[in-house]
Amino acid sequence: MKKIGIFYGSTTGTTAEVARRIAKVLGVADADIHDVTESAPSQVAPYDVLVLGTSTWGDGELQDGWMDFADGLEELTLKGKDVALFGCGDESMTDTFCSGVGELYARLQATGARFIAPFNTIGYTFEHSKAKPDDALEAVGLLLDEVNHPELTAPRIASWCTLILNQEK
Numbered sequence: 001m002k003k004i005g006i007f008y009g010s011t012t013g014t015t016a017e018v019a020r021r022i023a024k025v026l027g028v029a030d031a032d033i034h035d036v037t038e039s040a041p042s043q044v045a046p047y048d049v050l051v052l053g054t055s056t057w058g059d060g061e062l063q064d065g066w067m068d069f070a071d072g073l074e075e076l077t078l079k080g081k082d083v084a085l086f087g088c089g090d091e092s093m094t095d096t097f098c099s100g101v102g103e104l105y106a107r108l109q110a111t112g113a114r115f116i117a118p119f120n121t122i123g124y125t126f127e128h129s130k131a132k133p134d135d136a137l138e139a140v141g142l143l144l145d146e147v148n149h150p151e152l153t154a155p156r157i158a159s160w161c162t163l164i165l166n167q168e169k
């Protein structure tokens with residue numbers, strides 16, 4: 001059984017709550033859910049699968065708490081680890097929806113991690129996101145909008161977690 005760790009950054013608690021919901025579906029214990037502001041990047045070491053979550057702030061930026069943690073993570077070799085990204089945003093910010101997720105994806109490219117569980121964006125209504133090339137159907141991870149569409153979060157989490165669990169069987 002591969003060991004899954006969840007690391008999240010959250011300003012008003014939305015991504016933190018979503019992290020706990022994802023943990024339940026994936027069967028991840030509380031001890032393996034980490035707030036990035038209270039963790040060191042070296043704490044990713046014991047995990048085979050890293051589930052990384054960020055909200056988006058400013059004009060499409062990574063959530064503040066992530067800044068130092070992402071700097072540290074970028075310096076590590078994550079070869080052999082799988083990374084699944086998720087994020088919370090607001091689709092009414094239609095040019096930067098969940099762009100923080102794309103920011104993380106870009107910043108971790110050099111680590112050698114394998115990115116898993118891209119997520120289909122059919123049914124979403126945003127125009128642009130750093131988390132999705134304009135001509136692609138899939139975002140690099142799970143994008144959630146708890147502001148406008150909280151009712152879609154549970155089914156989206158369920159489908160996305162199935163992708164992860166199937167991959168890691």
Ligand SMILES: Cc1cc2nc3c(=O)[nH]c(=O)nc-3n(C[C@H](O)[C@H](O)[C@H](O)COP(=O)(O)O)c2cc1C
Pocket residue numbers: 009010011012013014015016055056057058059060061063088089090091093096097098099146147
């Ligand atoms: C000032 C401000 C800027 C925001 N900028 C963006 C943005 O560029 N893109 C986006 O998708 N969401 C944006 N959001 C929405 C937040 O990402 C969203 O409310 C999210 O659920 C917050 O999650 P958190 O509580 O985990 O930080 C913004 C919200 C505020 C208040």
